[in-house]
Amino acid sequence: MLGAVFAVAVGAAGILSGTASAADGSWRSIATDEFERTMSTGWGTAQTGGVWSALSGAQTLSVADGTGWIKDLPSGVSATATLAAAKAADVRVGYDATFPAIGSGSWTAFQGVQVRRQNDGASYRVRSRVTADGRVAVSATRTATGSEIALGSVDVPVKATAAVPLALRFEVTGTSPVQIKGKAWMAGTAEPAWQLAVSDASSARISAPGTSTVWTHAGSGAAVTARIDHLQIATADVSPSPNPSSTSPAASAPGSTRPSSSAPVAVSSPATSASTSTRPSTSGPVASTPVGATSPSTSAPSTSTPVSTSQSAPASTTAVTTAASAPDTVQTSSSPQPVPGSSLIPATSSEVATPTSIEPPASVSTAPSTSTAPSTTTAPATTTGGASATGGKPGASTTGVPAGTALTRYTGPLTITTPGTVIENKEVYGDLRIQARDVVIRNSYLHCGTGHPTSNTGCVDANHWDVYNLLVENNTIIPDSPSYFRDGIVGHEFTARGNHISRTNDGIGIFNRPGGAWQANVRVTGNYIHDLTHWNYDPAHTDGTHNDGIEIQGGQNIYIAGNNIVGSVVAGDGLGVFGLHAGAALLVTQNVTKVDNLVIEKNWLDDAQNSVCIQHGKWADVTVTLQENWFGRNQFQYPRNSTYQIRIYSESQDHVVGLLTNRWEDTNGLLSVGRDTGIRYNGA
Incomplete structure (x- = not known):
C-alpha cells in the first residue's frame, strides 16, 4: 500500500523526493501508515515512523479492516496516539477520517493533530470539529498545562457523511511568528486551498521541534467512534528525523489495492498555500488571524434618539467571592488564570474571532447611556466586541470568543443567584x-x-x-x-x-x-x-x-x-x-x-x-x-x-x-x- 501512496503523492504532487531539505523548500516523509494489520489494542507499529504509543484513551484504540479505530470514546475524553520518532518543527500531517455514526444521535467529535508536542505537554493542536449532522469546522489552538489558547477557526462548507471519508490536512511552520494552517474536504473531491491560516507571535509560542500526535476528543453528547487511514507526516526541517530500526518495511501490503482517497501531504513549501486543485475553492476566504497584537477599541453605540436603559457597561471591577464548592464560578480580576489540571475542552469555529469593538457605521450616535441603575459589581472597562472598529459587518471572525483567550471548564452552578x-x-x-x-x-x-x-x-x-x-x-x-x-x-x-x-x-x-x-x-x-x-x-x-x-x-x-x-x-x-x-x-x-x-x-x-x-x-x-x-x-x-x-x-x-x-x-x-x-x- 505504501508504494501506491507514494505513487499517487509523487505522480500527482511531486513532493516526496526523500532527499529534500528545508533549504530548497521541499517536504520529505517521516512517517506513513495505511493500517494494513490487525491489533486488538493500540495501533502497533506504523509502516514508517516507529511504534504508536497511546498517551490517553488506549482502551479505545485498535486496528482492523485497514483502518486505525477510535471506538466508543466517552464524552469529555480524549484519545491520543503518538509517533515519538516523527519529531519535527516544520511539520505537515494528512489523513482521512470517517465517522460511522454521522446522521444519527447527538454528538460532537474533534479530530486533529498535536504537533511540536513538548515533554511538558505543550503543543499546537489543529483539528476539525464534526457534529452528528455532518457540520464541519477547522480550528487551531496552543495548549499548555491546564489551558488551551484559541488561535483561529473557520466553518468549512462541506457536509460530512458516514460513507465518504473527510480528508484532513494540517501544517505548522516557522518560528517568529509560527504559522498554523488547516483544511478539510470530502475525499474524492478537489482539494481546496488552506481554509484556516493563523499565526502565533506571542511570547508563549512553541518554536522547538516536537512529536506528532493523532488526537481525538469526544464532546458533549454520545460517545464518538472514528476511523483513521492514509496517514502521512512530512517535514521540511534541515535535519531528518531518523526512523528507528523497528520500523516495518516501506513496502505495500501484499494484495492491497485500496487507493488513498487524498494526497495526504500538499504540494507547496511552508511558505506556500496554493492548492493542487485547479477548481476554485468553495470554502470562502481564508480565516487569517494574527495573535499577539492589540485590537483597537471603541465604545458601543447608543441610539440616535437615546434609549433609556439600565444596560451600560460599568467601568471598574469589584472582586467578588463565592462558595468554596465552586472556586471558578466568579473571576476576581479582568485577567483570570487557568485552573491547574482542568480539562481541555475543544473549542469550535467562532471561538477564535478577533476581538474588536462594537461600532455600527459612523452616523450612529455614541452618546453615553442614560442609565443610573445601581450595581453591586462592575465589569472591567476593557470590554469590547462585535463589529470591526471601523463599523464593519460582524461575522464569525469578529464575534464570539476573542482570539488568544485561554478557556477552562466552568464548574460552578448553572442557576446564577449571586449578584455580581x-x-x-x-x-x-x-x-x-x-x-x-x-x-x-x-x-x-x-x-x-x-x-x-x-x-x-x-x-x-x-x-x-x-x-x-x-x-x-x-x-x-x-x-x-x-x-x-x-x-x-x-x-x-x-x-x-x-x-x-x-x-x-x-x-x-x-x-x-x-x-x-x-x-x-x-x-x-x-x-x-x-x-x-x-x-x-x-x-x-x-x-x-x-x-x-x-x-x-x-x-x-x-x-x-x-x-x-x-x-x-x-x-x-x-x-x-x-x-x-x-x-x-x-x-x-x-x-x-x-x-x-x-x-x-x-x-x-x-x-x-x-x-x-x-x-x-x-x-x-x-x-x-x-x-x-x-x-x-x-x-x-x-x-x-x-x-x-x-x-x-x-x-x-x-x-x-x-x-x-x-x-x-x-x-x-x-x-x-x-x-x-x-x-x-x-x-x-
Whole structure:
C-alpha cells in the first residue's frame, strides 16, 4: 500500500523526493501508515515512523479492516496516539477520517493533530470539529498545562457523511511568528486551498521541534467512534528525523489495492498555500488571524434618539467571592488564570474571532447611556466586541470568543443567584439560568444543555424577576445539542454584544418581565446570528419551528444596532416547506405586551421568509423605528419570484418610523414600497 501512496503523492504532487531539505523548500516523509494489520489494542507499529504509543484513551484504540479505530470514546475524553520518532518543527500531517455514526444521535467529535508536542505537554493542536449532522469546522489552538489558547477557526462548507471519508490536512511552520494552517474536504473531491491560516507571535509560542500526535476528543453528547487511514507526516526541517530500526518495511501490503482517497501531504513549501486543485475553492476566504497584537477599541453605540436603559457597561471591577464548592464560578480580576489540571475542552469555529469593538457605521450616535441603575459589581472597562472598529459587518471572525483567550471548564452552578457573578473565559456545558443582578458572561464558549428542555428556555435564560443589568459579551453560543425549546439569549434587562449565535431555535428573544413592569431594557449590538435549527416536530407549533434571528414579543426600551442577522436554518429533524429559510431575521410581534421605544438601525439583514416582519399582534397598533439598515436579497421566493425584505402586516395599524431610509446592501439604493422593491404590506 505504501508504494501506491507514494505513487499517487509523487505522480500527482511531486513532493516526496526523500532527499529534500528545508533549504530548497521541499517536504520529505517521516512517517506513513495505511493500517494494513490487525491489533486488538493500540495501533502497533506504523509502516514508517516507529511504534504508536497511546498517551490517553488506549482502551479505545485498535486496528482492523485497514483502518486505525477510535471506538466508543466517552464524552469529555480524549484519545491520543503518538509517533515519538516523527519529531519535527516544520511539520505537515494528512489523513482521512470517517465517522460511522454521522446522521444519527447527538454528538460532537474533534479530530486533529498535536504537533511540536513538548515533554511538558505543550503543543499546537489543529483539528476539525464534526457534529452528528455532518457540520464541519477547522480550528487551531496552543495548549499548555491546564489551558488551551484559541488561535483561529473557520466553518468549512462541506457536509460530512458516514460513507465518504473527510480528508484532513494540517501544517505548522516557522518560528517568529509560527504559522498554523488547516483544511478539510470530502475525499474524492478537489482539494481546496488552506481554509484556516493563523499565526502565533506571542511570547508563549512553541518554536522547538516536537512529536506528532493523532488526537481525538469526544464532546458533549454520545460517545464518538472514528476511523483513521492514509496517514502521512512530512517535514521540511534541515535535519531528518531518523526512523528507528523497528520500523516495518516501506513496502505495500501484499494484495492491497485500496487507493488513498487524498494526497495526504500538499504540494507547496511552508511558505506556500496554493492548492493542487485547479477548481476554485468553495470554502470562502481564508480565516487569517494574527495573535499577539492589540485590537483597537471603541465604545458601543447608543441610539440616535437615546434609549433609556439600565444596560451600560460599568467601568471598574469589584472582586467578588463565592462558595468554596465552586472556586471558578466568579473571576476576581479582568485577567483570570487557568485552573491547574482542568480539562481541555475543544473549542469550535467562532471561538477564535478577533476581538474588536462594537461600532455600527459612523452616523450612529455614541452618546453615553442614560442609565443610573445601581450595581453591586462592575465589569472591567476593557470590554469590547462585535463589529470591526471601523463599523464593519460582524461575522464569525469578529464575534464570539476573542482570539488568544485561554478557556477552562466552568464548574460552578448553572442557576446564577449571586449578584455580581462573572463567568469569564470558560467552556460552559449546560443552560445558564440567571436569577440575580449585575451578572456578566464574557469571552466564553456556551455549549448549552443537552436534550430537549420541557419548555422554552435559552442557553442564557434571563426570564427571572430578579434579572437586572445582565451583560452577555463576546461569547460563542452554539449548542452541542440543539432543541426546538432552546434559544440563544432570551428574556429582559440585558445587553448582548459581540456574540456569535448559531444552531439555536431563535437567536435572541426579547420581552418584558411576565406580569411585571413594562420595560424590557435590552440592547443588542454587534452580534452575528445565523443558521438557526429547524424542527418539523415542535410542541409549540403544528407546522414546525418558527425560527427567528431576533424575536421581540413586547417591552419598552429596546435598541438593536450594528448586528449581522441572517435568517437561515439548518435541519434539526428536517426542513419545512420554506427549506433553508427561517421565519424572519427580525420579527416584531406583540404577543406578551405592547412594544414601545424600539429602535432598529444600521443592521445587516438577509434571508428568511421575511428579513424583517412587523405585526401588531394582540394590540391595536405598534410603532417601531426601523432606519438605515442594509438588506440582502436571499429571501424565500414566493410565487412570481416575489420576496419580502420588509413585511408589514397592516399599513394602518403598524407604524414604521424611518421606513424609507433602509437600503440594499449590494447597490446602496433605497428600498421602496412595491412588490419587488423591498417593502410590502400584507395583501399588496
